[in-house]
Amino acid sequence: MKIPRPPYHGATNELLYALLTGGDCIGYEDLSIYSMYPSGLSYPEKTAYALIIVEADASTSNKAEVLRFREFDSQNMPPTDYSGMPLGHLSIYEVKGAHNLAHFQAIGIEQNKVHTLRIQYFG
Numbered sequence: 598m599k600i601p602r603p604p605y606h607g608a609t610n611e612l613l614y615a616l617l618t619g620g621d622c623i624g625y626e627d628l629s630i631y632s633m634y635p636s637g638l639s640y641p642e643k644t645a646y647a648l649i650i651v652e653a654d655a656s657t658s659n660k661a662e663v664l665r666f667r668e669f670d671s672q673n674m675p676p677t678d679y680s681g682m683p684l685g686h687l688s689i690y691e692v693k694g695a696h697n698l699a700h701f702q703a704i705g706i707e708q709n710k711v712h713t714l715r716i717q718y719f720g
Contacts, residue, residue, distance in 0.1 A: 620645055620719035628714040630664050632705035635675040638698055643720040646693040647701075653686035654710035660686035663712050666703040668692060678706045 624641040640647060653663040665681030667674070674680070681704070684690060692701050705712055 622717055623720040624718035626714075626716040626718070628703075628716060630703050630705050630712040630714060632678060632708050632710065635702035635704040637700075637702050638692070638716065640698055640716075640718050641720070644695075644698055644718045645720050646691055646718075647698060648717045648719070649690045649692065650715045651684045651686060651688045651690075652713045652715060654707075654712050657686070657707055657710050657712070659707070662706055663710070664703050664705050666690075666701065668697040669700045673700075675702050676704045678704060 623644065626639060628636055628638070630636055638647060651663060653660050657663055662683040662685055665676040665678065665683050667676045667681045676682075683706070684703075692698055703714065
């Protein structure tokens, strides 16, 4: 299938290509998530989307909700332990598009726990 080129937006073409073809894996990251401050992604150039799997700290009391995230907020507010979209142990989430990748942030809910996001980047 041929993906249309200009006048369409380049990022739109790259995302459409990744979605239609599955994209090529162009990077991997293990990101530690703490409750003290939100963490963002360190993705390679030309990333169209990221596939994220959450691994909870083994001593977490509530594995159904271990962290919260935000991709975009009109007021640029980061997630907190009480505000944002919750994810639990072994949750799978996709972040799509340059804007969402740049603004994605996650924070742990429970104090003194370190969770891990296993992330594969596709372009």
